[in-house]
Amino acid sequence: MAVLGGLLASAILKVLQANFIHDLEGMKMTLESVAALLNxxxxxxxxxxxxxxxxxxxxxxxxxxxxxxxxxEAGTKPAASKVCF
Known part of the structure; x- marks a missing residue:
């Protein structure tokens, strides 16, 4: 039962991280547009x-x-030597 809970938690964290990274990429694109406008x-x-x-x-x-x-963004990327999920 604990293994099932761990797998479920892992799947949920992967989805949350993917959504967060997608949102972060959108914010970076917005910042690039703002930078061009400011220049x-x-x-x-x-x-x-x-x-x-x-x-x-x-x-x-x-x-x-x-x-x-x-x-x-640096904190959301798993280290190369260890896998978080």
Missing amino acids: DAERRSIEEEAVRLWLKRLKDAMYAIEDMMDEI
Whole structure:
């Protein structure tokens, strides 16, 4: 009975991880789009200081989110030497 419970838990964790990784990939694509938009806006706003400040704050936030997502993604990948499931 314990073996069956372990197998069920393992299957559930695999599904949850797959969904999480899919969502994470979607968020990364969104971040790439935001980065491209910010770069374009930066070129267009060379002469406006208020826009430069706004872009700097958005870029800082984007980089912080990107770093956090990289850390989360690194934690979801099983190590090569051991298999989690």
